[in-house]
Amino acid sequence: MTLSPLAASEPSADRQTYDAATAALQQQYLDRATVARLAVDHAPQSQTRGDLLLTVAPVSAEDQAWNAWPDGTTRLFNDAIGYLWRVSIRSEHAVRWSPAHTQLAVNDSEQTFLAVAEPDALLEHLMLGARFETRVGAPPNLSLRMRGADDFRRAYLGTDARAGDRDGVLLFPAPARNLQAVAMELTIGLWREEDGVQTYRFLFE
Numbered sequence: 001m002t003l004s005p006l007a008a009s010e011p012s013a014d015r016q017t018y019d020a021a022t023a024a025l026q027q028q029y030l031d032r033a034t035v036a037r038l039a040v041d042h043a044p045q046s047q048t049r050g051d052l053l054l055t056v057a058p059v060s061a062e063d064q065a066w067n068a069w070p071d072g073t074t075r076l077f078n079d080a081i082g083y084l085w086r087v088s089i090r091s092e093h094a095v096r097w098s099p100a101h102t103q104l105a106v107n108d109s110e111q112t113f114l115a116v117a118e119p120d121a122l123l124e125h126l127m128l129g130a131r132f133e134t135r136v137g138a139p140p141n142l143s144l145r146m147r148g149a150d151d152f153r154r155a156y157l158g159t160d161a162r163a164g165d166r167d168g169v170l171l172f173p174a175p176a177r178n179l180q181a182v183a184m185e186l187t188i189g190l191w192r193e194e195d196g197v198q199t200y201r202f203l204f205e
């Protein structure tokens with residue numbers, strides 16, 4: 001049996017499935033988002049307790065250096081994935097961030113989101129796509145993005161106990177990210193050996 005040139009060039013069913021899934025992933029996670037920008041004050045806020053100084057501010061994921069890709073799209077995810085915050089901690093004693101005591105309320109106290117403790121949990125969509133990419137022989141765009149994720153991993157706040165100065169980002173995945181945020185209350189839990197876990201609340205309007 002001789003295959004026609006058209007039939008011979010048709011991609012496999014797996015490749016067609018992959019191409020469709022990748023197009024959806026590109027639009028949902030990677031392309032520049034069209035969600036409304038935050039309508040709250042972006043100026044950093046700080047609190048001090050003893051020798052500890054904690055400073056926070058909302059930031060855009062699409063504006064971060066670790067999230068730039070050569071073709072102009074975001075490297076790992078766009079702003080639609082959730083709310084990103086920059087956090088700075090200054091302390092003479094060892095401090096550990098506590099994800100279990102960290103949350104973000106948007107617009108009202110019932111619209112609450114939890115921070116992701118580990119950065120790789122935010123990259124699951126890319127990991128799955130990269131595996132499928134390898135299986136079907138597609139160009140390695142997603143695999144390259146995964147290999148370029150180390151800058152993001154280094155930028156994440158982390159849960160190790162450390163004294164001195166540290167800066168990092170936290171991300172709160174939010175299915176309702178397309179809502180116009182006019183008020184946000186950020187609660188961050190920090191552990192120190194001398195006083196256990198203490199929470200710090202910041203209101204941005």
